[in-house]
Amino acid sequence: MQDRTPDGPVRELLAAVLEALDIPHPATVGHQEAHDRILNDRVTHAKIALRSALDGGPLGVDWDTQYLRERLAEHPPTGYVTSDQAHTVLAEGKTWSEAVTLPTGEEGR
Template sequence: MTDRTEPTAGELRELLAVVLEALDIPYPATVGDAEAHGKVLSDRAMHTVISLQRVLQEDGDPLGVEWTTSYLRERLAEHPPTGYRAWGEGR
Protein backbone atom coordinates (compact mmCIF):
# COMPACT_ATOMS: atom_id res chain seq x y z
CA MET A 1 0.00 0.00 0.00
CA THR A 2 1.30 3.43 -0.91
CA ASP A 3 0.79 6.62 1.05
CA ARG A 4 0.29 8.82 -2.01
CA THR A 5 -2.85 10.86 -2.30
CA GLU A 6 -5.20 10.67 -5.22
CA PRO A 7 -5.18 13.66 -7.58
CA THR A 8 -7.91 16.21 -7.04
CA ALA A 9 -10.65 16.88 -9.55
CA GLY A 10 -9.02 20.25 -10.23
CA GLU A 11 -5.65 18.65 -10.99
CA LEU A 12 -7.26 16.17 -13.37
CA ARG A 13 -9.29 18.90 -15.04
CA GLU A 14 -6.12 20.93 -15.56
CA LEU A 15 -4.39 17.92 -17.12
CA LEU A 16 -7.35 17.37 -19.44
CA ALA A 17 -7.25 21.04 -20.47
CA VAL A 18 -3.57 20.68 -21.40
CA VAL A 19 -4.32 17.46 -23.30
CA LEU A 20 -6.98 19.32 -25.28
CA GLU A 21 -4.52 22.15 -25.93
CA ALA A 22 -1.99 19.60 -27.19
CA LEU A 23 -4.30 17.94 -29.67
CA ASP A 24 -6.67 20.73 -30.72
CA ILE A 25 -4.37 22.60 -33.07
CA PRO A 26 -5.49 24.47 -36.20
CA TYR A 27 -6.10 22.42 -39.32
CA PRO A 28 -3.73 23.00 -42.23
CA ALA A 29 -4.87 25.51 -44.85
CA THR A 30 -3.75 23.49 -47.86
CA VAL A 31 -2.63 20.00 -48.80
CA GLY A 32 0.91 21.39 -48.91
CA ASP A 33 0.66 22.36 -45.24
CA ALA A 34 -0.53 18.91 -44.17
CA GLU A 35 2.93 17.40 -43.75
CA ALA A 36 4.14 20.12 -41.36
CA HIS A 37 0.82 19.98 -39.48
CA GLY A 38 1.14 16.21 -39.17
CA LYS A 39 4.66 16.46 -37.75
CA VAL A 40 3.62 19.04 -35.15
CA LEU A 41 0.55 17.04 -34.17
CA SER A 42 2.54 13.81 -33.99
CA ASP A 43 5.14 15.32 -31.65
CA ARG A 44 2.44 16.81 -29.42
CA ALA A 45 0.45 13.55 -29.39
CA MET A 46 3.54 11.55 -28.41
CA HIS A 47 4.18 13.74 -25.36
CA THR A 48 0.49 13.60 -24.48
CA VAL A 49 0.51 9.80 -24.53
CA ILE A 50 3.62 9.70 -22.32
CA SER A 51 1.91 12.00 -19.82
CA LEU A 52 -1.31 9.99 -19.77
CA GLN A 53 0.61 6.73 -19.37
CA ARG A 54 2.37 8.17 -16.31
CA VAL A 55 -0.86 9.32 -14.69
CA LEU A 56 -2.73 6.10 -15.46
CA GLN A 57 -0.03 3.59 -14.55
CA GLU A 58 -1.24 0.99 -12.09
CA ASP A 59 0.77 2.25 -9.11
CA GLY A 60 -0.04 5.89 -9.86
CA ASP A 61 2.16 8.71 -11.04
CA PRO A 62 5.11 8.84 -8.61
CA LEU A 63 5.80 12.48 -9.41
CA GLY A 64 2.16 13.52 -9.25
CA VAL A 65 -0.37 14.86 -11.70
CA GLU A 66 0.74 18.47 -11.18
CA TRP A 67 4.32 17.61 -12.17
CA THR A 68 3.15 15.64 -15.21
CA THR A 69 0.88 18.51 -16.28
CA SER A 70 3.84 20.89 -16.06
CA TYR A 71 5.99 18.42 -18.02
CA LEU A 72 3.39 18.30 -20.79
CA ARG A 73 3.10 22.10 -20.90
CA GLU A 74 6.88 22.36 -21.30
CA ARG A 75 6.91 19.83 -24.13
CA LEU A 76 4.07 21.68 -25.89
CA ALA A 77 6.04 24.91 -25.67
CA GLU A 78 8.88 23.10 -27.46
CA HIS A 79 6.47 22.00 -30.22
CA PRO A 80 4.19 24.97 -30.96
CA PRO A 81 1.63 24.62 -33.75
CA THR A 82 3.68 26.69 -36.19
CA GLY A 83 5.53 26.09 -39.44
CA TYR A 84 2.42 25.76 -41.57
CA ARG A 85 -0.46 27.93 -42.70
CA ALA A 86 -3.53 27.20 -40.63
CA TRP A 87 -7.08 27.08 -41.92
CA GLY A 88 -8.63 30.55 -41.77
CA GLU A 89 -5.35 32.47 -41.82
CA GLY A 90 -5.12 35.35 -44.26
CA ARG A 91 -3.18 34.95 -47.46
Protein backbone atom coordinates in the same frame (compact mmCIF):
# COMPACT_ATOMS: atom_id res chain seq x y z
CA MET B 1 -28.24 16.11 -10.92
CA GLN B 2 -24.59 15.73 -9.96
CA ASP B 3 -21.95 17.88 -11.65
CA ARG B 4 -19.45 15.48 -13.23
CA THR B 5 -17.04 18.14 -14.46
CA PRO B 6 -13.55 17.18 -13.30
CA ASP B 7 -11.72 19.73 -11.20
CA GLY B 8 -8.33 20.35 -9.76
CA PRO B 9 -5.28 18.50 -11.09
CA VAL B 10 -7.29 16.15 -13.32
CA ARG B 11 -9.02 19.07 -15.03
CA GLU B 12 -5.66 20.75 -15.63
CA LEU B 13 -4.24 17.58 -17.17
CA LEU B 14 -7.28 17.14 -19.40
CA ALA B 15 -7.03 20.79 -20.51
CA ALA B 16 -3.36 20.26 -21.41
CA VAL B 17 -4.22 17.11 -23.39
CA LEU B 18 -6.92 19.00 -25.28
CA GLU B 19 -4.42 21.77 -26.01
CA ALA B 20 -2.02 19.14 -27.35
CA LEU B 21 -4.57 17.63 -29.72
CA ASP B 22 -6.64 20.63 -30.77
CA ILE B 23 -4.27 22.41 -33.14
CA PRO B 24 -5.49 24.36 -36.19
CA HIS B 25 -6.03 22.59 -39.48
CA PRO B 26 -3.69 23.48 -42.33
CA ALA B 27 -5.01 25.62 -45.16
CA THR B 28 -3.64 23.35 -47.88
CA VAL B 29 -2.46 19.80 -48.48
CA GLY B 30 1.01 21.27 -48.90
CA HIS B 31 1.02 22.27 -45.25
CA GLN B 32 -0.33 18.92 -44.06
CA GLU B 33 3.13 17.43 -43.48
CA ALA B 34 4.18 20.20 -41.08
CA HIS B 35 0.83 19.98 -39.28
CA ASP B 36 1.05 16.20 -38.95
CA ARG B 37 4.64 16.28 -37.68
CA ILE B 38 3.76 18.82 -35.00
CA LEU B 39 0.58 16.97 -34.03
CA ASN B 40 2.45 13.66 -33.80
CA ASP B 41 5.04 15.18 -31.46
CA ARG B 42 2.29 16.65 -29.29
CA VAL B 43 0.32 13.38 -29.23
CA THR B 44 3.42 11.47 -28.15
CA HIS B 45 3.96 13.78 -25.18
CA ALA B 46 0.24 13.69 -24.26
CA LYS B 47 0.39 9.88 -24.22
CA ILE B 48 3.43 9.95 -21.95
CA ALA B 49 1.71 12.32 -19.50
CA LEU B 50 -1.55 10.34 -19.52
CA ARG B 51 0.24 7.04 -19.07
CA SER B 52 2.20 8.41 -16.13
CA ALA B 53 -0.95 9.81 -14.50
CA LEU B 54 -2.91 6.59 -15.02
CA ASP B 55 -0.06 4.46 -13.72
CA GLY B 56 0.17 6.58 -10.57
CA GLY B 57 3.44 8.21 -11.58
CA PRO B 58 5.65 8.91 -8.57
CA LEU B 59 5.74 12.66 -9.17
CA GLY B 60 1.96 13.11 -9.38
CA VAL B 61 -0.59 14.54 -11.79
CA ASP B 62 0.60 18.13 -11.27
CA TRP B 63 4.08 17.15 -12.45
CA ASP B 64 2.65 15.22 -15.43
CA THR B 65 0.65 18.30 -16.43
CA GLN B 66 3.68 20.57 -16.11
CA TYR B 67 5.75 18.11 -18.18
CA LEU B 68 3.12 18.15 -20.92
CA ARG B 69 2.79 21.93 -20.98
CA GLU B 70 6.58 22.30 -21.26
CA ARG B 71 6.71 19.85 -24.17
CA LEU B 72 3.81 21.65 -25.91
CA ALA B 73 5.75 24.92 -25.64
CA GLU B 74 8.61 23.17 -27.46
CA HIS B 75 6.25 22.05 -30.25
CA PRO B 76 3.99 25.02 -31.03
CA PRO B 77 1.59 24.72 -33.98
CA THR B 78 3.67 26.94 -36.28
CA GLY B 79 5.45 26.42 -39.57
CA TYR B 80 2.30 26.11 -41.64
CA VAL B 81 -0.59 28.34 -42.65
CA THR B 82 -3.85 27.49 -40.92
CA SER B 83 -7.27 27.67 -42.54
CA ASP B 84 -8.23 30.57 -40.29
CA GLN B 85 -5.06 32.45 -41.15
CA ALA B 86 -5.67 31.97 -44.88
CA HIS B 87 -9.26 33.19 -44.59
CA THR B 88 -8.12 36.26 -42.66
CA VAL B 89 -5.64 37.15 -45.42
CA LEU B 90 -8.29 36.54 -48.09
CA ALA B 91 -10.63 38.90 -46.23
CA GLU B 92 -7.92 41.56 -46.54
CA GLY B 93 -8.25 41.28 -50.32
CA LYS B 94 -5.15 39.21 -51.02
CA THR B 95 -5.03 36.26 -53.42
CA TRP B 96 -5.27 32.61 -52.40
CA SER B 97 -1.60 32.17 -53.29
CA GLU B 98 -0.67 35.05 -50.98
CA ALA B 99 -2.95 33.71 -48.28
CA VAL B 100 -1.32 30.27 -48.13
CA THR B 101 2.32 31.28 -48.51
CA LEU B 102 4.42 31.33 -45.35
CA PRO B 103 6.20 34.64 -44.83
CA THR B 104 9.86 34.44 -45.79
CA GLY B 105 12.14 33.79 -42.84
CA GLU B 106 9.31 32.94 -40.46
CA GLU B 107 8.32 29.59 -39.00
CA GLY B 108 4.68 30.51 -39.23
CA ARG B 109 2.17 33.15 -38.52
